[in-house]
Amino acid sequence: MVIKERQAGGRMEFGSLIKYYRTQKGITQTELAKGICSVPHLSKIENNTKEANEETIALLLERLSISLEEMEEKEEQIKNLLRDLSNKINFFLLKEVEEIYQELKNIEHLIPFSKHIFIWELAKYRYMLFKGLIEDAESQRDLLYKQKKNFSQHESYLFRYYNAIFLILKGQNKNADNLLDTLYVENDHDTTSGEFLYHRALVKSSLEQSGHAIHFGKMALQIYMNQHNFLRILHTLMLLGISYTHSKIYEEAEGCFQHLIRNAELLKEEKMLPQIYHNMGFLQNKMNNNTKALFYYEKSLALQQSCNEHYLVTLYSIGEIYFAQESAEKAKNSFQKVQSLAKELGSKKYRLLADFYLFHLASPQKAFKYLEAKVIPYFEETNEPIDFLTRFYKMLSDYYHENGMLHKAMSYLNKITGGLL
Template sequence: MEFGALIKFYRTQRGMTQTELAKGICSVPHLSKIENNSKEANEATVSLLLKRLEISLEEMEEKEETIQLLLKQLSEQINYYLKDKVDEVYQELQDMEHIIPFSKFIYTYELTKYRYLLFKGLRAEAELQRDLLFKQKKNFSQHEEYLFLYANAVLLIVKGQYKAADEILDALYNDPSNETAKAEFFYFRAFVKSALEQSGHAIHFGKLALQMYMNEHNFFRILHSLILLGINYTYANIYEEAEECFGHLIRNADILKQEKLLPQIYHNMGYLKNKKKNTKEALHYYEKSLALNPQKDTHYLVTLYSIAEIKYALQDKSKAKEYFQIVFSLAKDLNNKKYRLLAEFYLLHIVAAEKAFKYLESKVIPYLEATNEHHNDLNRFYKMISDFYSQQGRYLESVNYLNKIHEEETQ
């Protein structure tokens, strides 16, 4: 406990002068040095000063222990994804916020608060907290600096800046002085690698996270890790393992009443079935996903688009048009440029193929290339436009796009 700062705080709060507080206990210059932490006072002097301020030394020490315990509880509840309980502990810490600046946990508290804001999805507040902590980072211990950098990586993930997040996590992972062997660290490494379409790395780190979560009996995070692994097994064409992951998820998400996860799980099972050329089952799972997702959010939009693509591939142009029109409208409402462009391409293609491919070449492909996060989509559209040019006898243009596919695959 920083007793000097604490004494000064309560003396000022009570409207006492240094002379009034020090009288009969110590000299005023001695008190001034104590308050400015330039001189350590013995316990007896501190006890007398606190007593005059009507503050119990034992109570202050107990509060510091309580702060330490609450910080540990908050971190554990975030680790175990206990959304219903995390706010209660955070509020208890908030109620002690007037004491925390005088404890030895001031930076730990502020860093845990940063993590809490990220966990709650309060991005603007988290960015303000990051800026506040950045000004204090010269005072951090080595462990506190690690926690700050790690939280910054999580913020970058929230913002969709996966490459920058990956660079931070990679640096932390390769620094032997850091303690990175924790399930959440490996989970976020896997998440970032998945977002960067590095399925092999995502599977490696995802399996490490899953094993650690299983050892901790961390059921919610086990589900999250299985989703991540299932997605990346699918991308890597390891279908048997992917199907096992999603089958396990469907059974257990239902048992644990994680209805919010089920639409995402059903969507990914649908994607897997579609990759296996089983369009009937793919549509079944996509439709189950839509039925369980009442919110017209991005997840709903992606599933709707997936159904539209299947309808288009099945030559059901009427239904495909209907779905793509809904996708286009919802994408505009959600300000989602990618799916607005893709829906418009298919709507054009239904009525005028040549016009559609001009749109694909001038609008869709440049957007996907610029975002640099949609390699699977890019390769598919490169192949489509290459085939179109080949059919027209424009072989140079066709080969140009085939070369782009080769470049993507060798990166």
């Protein structure tokens, strides 16, 4: 659908609507105008170059078997459906979102004649992002970009905000962060919604700015709690739990995950439970509670499909614990499964990691050569988080120190400290 220029005033654009239905029904201008107005007058009405009185409009619509009241009701219906669609997306209610979107699609032919054309096109963009339809969303973004000069201030804000969500989904978190920061400064009064604050927290977490992620996450959580927005409360608690873990605020993190487990089980949010259990396992591992970590990782695995990236990460985490506990056979079994699944999924990262640990179980000397030659260069190239790389820098530093190669040991310690040694 081609987006039209915004109409003046607050009513449905009856001239365009009359032309649309007249051509749909195969009626000529002469047939429609007969006894109501002249053909030139009708032509001007249809092209929105002449204001027509309500009586003339009503008579033309009546001849087309459409009532003026019905059209005004449609205008109100469009407005209400668009508002409801936005609310249901904010409450993350998947079924309701789909139902309302389909209702809007059923009357989409009327929307260009209303004052809501840009809000509808923006709503479609948000819906596509909500559904993860990235290619469709990109096409819709390009279509909207061509019309942005015609947007109201509020529509311009929505377009830029949705563009930030698009960037998040594309993994361009730094660009998304810059855009959200700009919107926060420019539109402080418009950016106090839970959704905006949640997305700010999500981006800050992705950029390993855990302090900022906690700040915005707590603000979002308060709004969601005031709204009784239960699913978004769970999503925000997950985000906070992860951010507290990275900030080593373990007691707060554990509280978030315990609350999540209770409520996700109560609300039967089975899709979230594997991730909750995994993150609780990761936290327990950080706290050196290996028995508890294994317990939660195993609970996560039991609820997951085996052929996906999430399963692979959990399986690898279990292998690392067994390796640390020097349970060689259990570690070997886990890493062999990781190796096989990583090849199947095309995950070079976890294939390299599995190879390293399997080499280590057979020959530490060979493993550290592989770590230095293959694993670390790949991770440095792909910009893995520094705390992830630090573990392997420390392994190599310790290995070289134990073998009397102090210069090489120091070179890896320098990587850990950023060259401050």
